[in-house]
Amino acid sequence: MRVVLSWLREFCPTELSAEELAELLTSKGAEVEAVERPWERLRGVIAARVLEVRDHPNSDRLCVARVHTGSGETEVVVGVRNMAPGDIVPLAGPGAMVPLLPEPLAAREIRGVVSNGMLCAPDELGISHSHEGILILPPDLEPGTDLKRALGLDDAVLDIEVTPNRPDFLSVIGIAREVAAATGAPLRIPEPTFPEEEERADEVATVRVEDPERCPRYLARVLRDVRHVASPIPVQARLTAAGMRPISAAVDATNYAMLEVGQPLHPFDLALLKGPGIVVRRAREGERMVTLDGVERVLTADDLLICDLERPVAVAGVMGGEVAEISEATTDILLESASFERGGIQRTRRRLELSTEASMRFERGVDPEAVPRGADRACELMVAWCGARVLSGAVDVGRAPERRWVSMRTSRASMLIGYEVTPADAVSVFDRLGMRSRIDGEVVHVEIPGYRVDIEREVDLIEEVVRIQGYDRVGATLPPVRQAGGVPETVAFLGRVRELLVRAGLREVQLVPFVSETDLALVGATDAIRITNPLQAEEGWLRTSLLPNLLKAVRRNLHRQVRSVAIFEVGTVFRLVAGRPEERPSAAFALTGVADPGWTGGGRVYDVFDAKGVLEAVAAGLGIRLDHGEALGRPFHPGRSAAVLLRGERVGVLGELHPSVAAALDLTGRIAVGELDLPRLREAASEARIVGAEIPRFPPVRRDLAFVVDVDVPAAAVEAVLREAAGELLDACLLFDVFEGDPLPPGKRSLAFSVDLRAPDRTLGSEEADAVVARIAERLARELGAELRTG
């Protein structure tokens, strides 16, 4: 809500500056987001009388105006010719400034004629958005008068963020009430006055409300002989500053009254209303009408319509229709001022995706008591601005509800706020708010005016007390927490996994969890959850795996010339399980590029073994064992991937991307990734036990054993047999070399293990060790055709 300061002061004559008011209102809950001064840069523009308008000697389009400035004559070149001798126009002479131009004006030659400044259009002065012609000022302005002062443009605008609970702040009077409550300044709201004709409104038009729940009150005033003129310039300036577009005096009067009172109003061209009469009813399912913006709207049975006796003429509380719209030809007006039920307006506004000044107010709650005042104020203005004649009375159906009373215990208020509130304190707050109240022991009963739709129960009154007394009066104490704080294991576990991945040298990322259908296809997901109203189609689903978006992050980095990418994410993945959503935490990582870009790195690039190393580090850090199962299909490289197994059950994937998949994703080089399902890891990790005792006291016998095997014998199989054959004396076994090529025959490779043998109770003798080695060699030869290399 944009509130013009001079307008506000008409109702509450506060001495405070705009900035002081802004701070005060903010501290009371009407947050002033900005103080603007639309005419701050307007300086030195005066009224001038046009003496002569003649053709520009060197231009067909331009003309030259000679004007009287009050103290002399001057000439300016003008691009339009809507002014005539005798008109009073705005002159910005050399040195003057107008809001729309960055520099002060100067005399300059335009095609051979010196122009001493310019005549101004309304938009150049910030009066309206019109740039069609020079602004013609009222004839009674003396040439030489400073326009900023004469038009009251030395003004400020408070831009107030209105919270949904305070729709009364969507009006100048509503803000004025709050200023009066906050400052103690008087509040003066004059009753609109205007003469009424003998002819009665209810003899001219009828009103029938078929749905009184959705429209508790409908009041129509009738006006005749409404002249089509522009509203006064200061009014246009106020409307523009308040964020509305001046249109014509009649329309401006309804908007002006709405901004002032908070009551949305709608003028219909009486001549275009069949009957003439108004029927308020629900739309028929699929009924159509064209609204003022020229769009044909399809309605539902839940939408409320304003109709004449034959057809819809407005979507109630949202927007008028084209058929009875007022125009230049309009002379008689039926003016609507009504109450509509909030929820219905909101549903219609949502369905039609059509938010207007009216719907915005109705869906938050308009003061039901303001219906007559809104109409009367607009009538008063139309009488003044358009010479309208107002018919006597109104066609008025329904009425405002009774005011409710709400009670507050001062003991409860004191307890909740944390300082002592007496009944007298409370009453003084409600007095300032202009609410009637009554003390009854420690209880204060308060009558709630119609504009305070937010006050329903005791706590709402307690809020008023602390709000008006000031939040800064509240002390600072601490509640008596009588428990130890802590983190549930599920949450702590995610932190542990993050920590391990960071320790493994990866950088944590957080990515948006939306994916596209292509992303789902990439990971073969068939049980993804669709978002019904995504902002973009690429974000139409919830991720089932962290990998697709992780790969996109990898790609972004590669495109930015990042040499080495090693990233991970720990986050939720979503699936539909038996028709219900399931959320599971997951961890995924990706490595690509040069493993160590430094001078010692030798240019080695990340591959599947780096990913596997990360996995091993995580497993070790969690005290669990992860095994590797069968190779994976797409999107993985069939020869460089494996399922990750925990106790034989698949809990994740590991591998390099299939080269053609990588290419399709615009990724180059080897991309090594892994993903783990965390709940199952957590279960296993929770069972892991660390035993700190029994560090061996006797020295090991270390033997380096190299076995030559067929290349397709997995190293893990060799190690498994070795471990089994070595039995209890095996203390450690490290695969330290893998070798293929000369002098080995093709199809063979050598796997070298450093084997530590140790007895827990004695120093192992070399004969015993030799026996173990022989046993290992024999088993491996028999089971895997391995040959122990010697020498």
Next chain:
Amino acid sequence: MEPEQARRTLETERERGLRAIAEAASLDDLERARVTFLGRRSPWSEVQRSLGSLPPEARRELGRLANEVKAALDGALAARRAELEALAEDELLRTDRVDVTLPGRRPRPGSFHPLTIVQEEIVGIFTRMGYRVAEGPEIEDDWHNFEALNIPPDHPARTMKDSLYIDVPGLLLRTETSAVQIRTMERQEPPVYVVAPGRVYRREAVDATHGSVFHQVEGLAVDEGISFADLKGTLEAFARALFGPERRVRLNPDYFPFVEPGAQVAVSCFLCDGSGCRVCGNGWIELLGAGMVHPKVLENCGYDAERYTGFAFGMGVERVAMVRYGVNDLRLFYDGDVRFLERFEGAA
């Protein structure tokens, strides 16, 4: 051997030996010199062996001389060996030299995401005050996300944040971590002191200050006799733990359907201490929404709203991270740009 000849031999050998030792250029040379002059086949050994056949007087005299020569040569050998060894070590060190200005061999550095860092810090402050961390699902139902929080279907507050719905009827991506308040109260009886960090979702076009996904930390305290002053004191303690002991908090009235009275909470700027700067503008950093839990919300969870009162607060993790690290574009948090993430290697 004649005594005279033996004496000459010893004298000559001493002179030659000392010279050879002095001239030895390497430890190998030196070893060769030792063998030549004191080895078994050296003239000195020959003299030594012949001593037995000499008359006693000559034997005594020549024996002493032979010992003198050996001592002289041994001494010279040891001295020269020490010299040569020192030289050899110098040489070794010289050839082993490297350019220590070359960059070190660094383990691959990992780093936490700034939002993780900030969230953990916020949560840590409250767990140290005795709060427990509570969780809730990211996909919520209408009851927990809206209705129980005093936001009925037609409530205007629903229009403030457009929600993202999923294709299971009645479910949506939660718009506030406040839903966790309800889940917590449904699960346990008072007293309740919890914080709930988590992701929330909005149907919002992404720009420098808005995202469709962001993080909040929600706090809830429900107990007998909890007051608005307790809320203020708690947030003051929090702000001081997060931004320094000099911080002040300022509460202004604000509206959230699930609290009454409601407040917007600002903290005096940690950079300019409230005088106004580039980061805060007017000296205050708006950080939280807060208020006393609306009695309707307590009632919705089956609590006795006469007996129990409480406060709730919520803050945006991104907001805190942006202020703390001077990040001016929210999108940086969700891009995965390694160049951005590197900056947080040093964050504790």
